[in-house]
Amino acid sequence: MIDPAEATVDGRPTPTLEEVAREAGVSRSTVSRVINDLPGVSARAREAVNRAIERLRYVPNEAARSLVTRRTNSIALVVSEPGDRVFGDPFFAGVLRGIHAGLAGSKRQLVLMLAGDDAGDEGEALENYLCSGHVDGALVVSMHGSDPLPGRLATAGVPVVAGGRPLGGAGVPYVDADNFTGGLLAARHLVSGGRRRIATIAGPEDMAVGIDRLVGWRRGLSEADLPTDAVVHSDFSVDGGAAAMAELLRRHPGIDGVFAAADIIAVGALRELTRQGRRVPEDVAVVGFDDSVFATSVTPALTTVRQPVEEFGRTLTWRLLAQLAGERHLPPSILLPTELVVRGSA
Amino acid sequence: MIDPAEATVDGRPTPTLEEVAREAGVSRSTVSRVINDLPGVSARAREAVNRAIERLRYVPNEAARSLVTRRTNSIALVVSEPGDRVFGDPFFAGVLRGIHAGLAGSKRQLVLMLAGDDAGDEGEALENYLCSGHVDGALVVSMHGSDPLPGRLATAGVPVVAGGRPLGGAGVPYVDADNFTGGLLAARHLVSGGRRRIATIAGPEDMAVGIDRLVGWRRGLSEADLPTDAVVHSDFSVDGGAAAMAELLRRHPGIDGVFAAADIIAVGALRELTRQGRRVPEDVAVVGFDDSVFATSVTPALTTVRQPVEEFGRTLTWRLLAQLAGERHLPPSILLPTELVVRGSA
DNA sequence: CCAACTATTGGGAGCGCTCTCACCCTTCGA
C-alpha cells in the first residue's frame, strides 16, 4: 500500500483546488471556473490561476468532480461476446481504432467491459453497474440474439448506441455497415462471373450481421433465378470456415462459387478447397467480406466486400457523444456503405 | 442532458447508502461494513442490509468511494503506439484477452489509453493523469525506444508493470516472452534443416522484442559458424514483411532460409517469395514468430515460434494485482517460455 | 448623487461514501 501522504510527480503531495487557489491568490470558485472554462473570470485572474496550475502540476480529482456533477467522463465499450473471440478479429480491432479516434479530444476515457458468457449473475451485475451512473454512456457491440442489454440501458436512461443492428429491435440507436447490400454485391459479382451453383457460408444465425449478409446474398441469386439453398452457417474463425466449406462440398459437390460472410471464414474455405484439390478461382470462385488484412495475405488474394471499419468506430463514438451533448434530431440509425473489391479469388 | 432527478433501472432514483440504511433499519456505518465485508457486524444486521440492497438494487457510488479511499478500482492499459497498428495485431489481441481474464473477479475495470504519437503535449497530459491517482496502477505495453513513461510512473509511486522488456532498463518490473530463446530455436531449426544461407526479417530496431529475437537468431547461426549479415528490419505488417523480403532477396539472392520476427511479417515474406517464383519450403524455408491465426491461414502453414500470448496478459495482470495487494518479494521480471511449432514452411 | 445594473468574486452547502471514535450492552473474572 502506498503511504497515505500520497505522492505524485517528484514526490510532492497531490495538490488540490484549494491549494491552487491559495497559490493564485483567488478563491476556490474562481479556480473552478477557470478549469471548467466558465465565463465571468477576469483575464488577470484566469492567468494567475493557469500559472498556479502549471506550477503545481495540478490535475483535477476526477472522483470528487464526478461525485457532484454526476458525470464520469468515461464511456463503456461493452462487448457482448464470450470474450474468447472478439479481440483478434481484425474487424473488431479496426472498430476499436475508430472508437479511439472518435474519442480523441473529447477528454473522455474508454472503459472496456466484456459481458462474459450468458446473462447469468454477471450480466445483472454489469447492467446494474452501467445503470448506476458509473459511465456517461455505452457502446454495445457484437451482440448475439436479442440481447436485452441495450434496450435495458436505454430504458434506464443511459445513453447507448449499438454497433450493429440489434436483433431485438428495441428502439436503440445503432450504427451498422450496409450488410444487405454487401451480400447483394457479392452475389451479383459471382453471378456476373458466370457462376451458376453459388453457395454461402453465412455468419452466426443469431447475429444481425450474419442474417443481413445472407439475405442480401439470397436477393442477388433470386434476381438471377438461381437457387439459394446452399447455405451453411459458421462462426467467425478460420477453422469454422474450413469446416463449413467441407460441409458445403459434401452437400453440394457442384458448387462453383462461394460467398463467405467474413474474410476469416473465406480463409478457412480457401484452405479446405485447396485441400480437396479445387482450384480458386478456376473451379470455385470465393468472395469474402471485410477487406481485412486476411484478404491480401492469402493466395489468391480475396475478392471481398469492404466495409469501413474504422469509420464504423468513429461514427459509433460520434453518435454517442452527440447524444451526450444533448443534440436533438439525431438519426436513429446509420448505415455505412459497403463496396466490392475485386481481386484474384473471384 | 438527463434530468437531475437521475433515473436508474425502472426509473427510480439511484439509492444511496443512507437509504439502504433506513430501509434496513441500521446506520450508514453498518451498511458500509457489510458492503466492504468488514468484521464486526451481527448476522442479523448483515442479512437485513443484504435484503435492503437487493430490494433497492443498490450499487455503491464509485466516485464517492474513491474520493475517500483514494482507490479507483480501475487500472490503465497504456499502449505506447502511434495507435494505428496495435489493434489488429493478433498478438495484442491475445494479450488483451489474457489481461481481461486476469482481471476477472478482481472487481477492477480496465481503462484503455493510447499514448498517441511522440511525447509532445499529450504525453505529459497522460503522465499527469496517471500520476494523479486516477487509476490504481498501469500496464504499459508495446513500448518503443527507451520510453520514459514506465520509469516516471514508477518514480511517482504509481504501480506499473511493463509488457515487454523496457529498453530504458529503468527498474520497472516487466513480463516478457523469452524472445532470445525463440530466435535461437528458429535459427537452430533452420540450420538443422540443412539451410546454409539464412536471413532474418527482424522487428523494429527500437523495440526489445525486435532486438531480442534478432540476438537469439544471431546466436543460433554463430553456433553453426554461419554468417549473420543478412538482416533487414520491418514493422509488424504484411506489406512491411513483403518489402523486407524483396530487399533481402535483392541483397542476398542465395538465401535459403528466413526467420521472420512475427507471423504477420512471415505472411508478407511468403507472398513476396511466391511472387518471385521461389517455392516454400523447397527453395526457401520460412519460420515465423507468434503462432498466431496467420500461421495456419497461409499455405504452406507456418513453422513458427509460439509464445503464450494469453498467459502473457494474465501474468501481466497478476503481477500488477499482486503489487497492488501489497505483496512483497515479487519477481522483478518474468520471462515466459517460447517453443517451436513445426509445420510446412520450414 | 443615488438607484439600478452588470461583471467579478468568495463563502458555504453538500455530492455519497469511509473511517475514527465514542458509546452502548453483554459477558466474565475477581
Add this chain to the structure above:
DNA sequence: TCGAAGGGTGAGAGCGCTCCCAATAGTTGG
C-alpha cells in the same frame, strides 16, 4: 457486586469538487 473486556453500533468529520447565492466593485442613467 463491580470493573474490565469486548462485540456491535451509530454519530460525525471530512475526501475535493461544483454550484448556488450573496457580496462587492465598477458603470451607467436619471
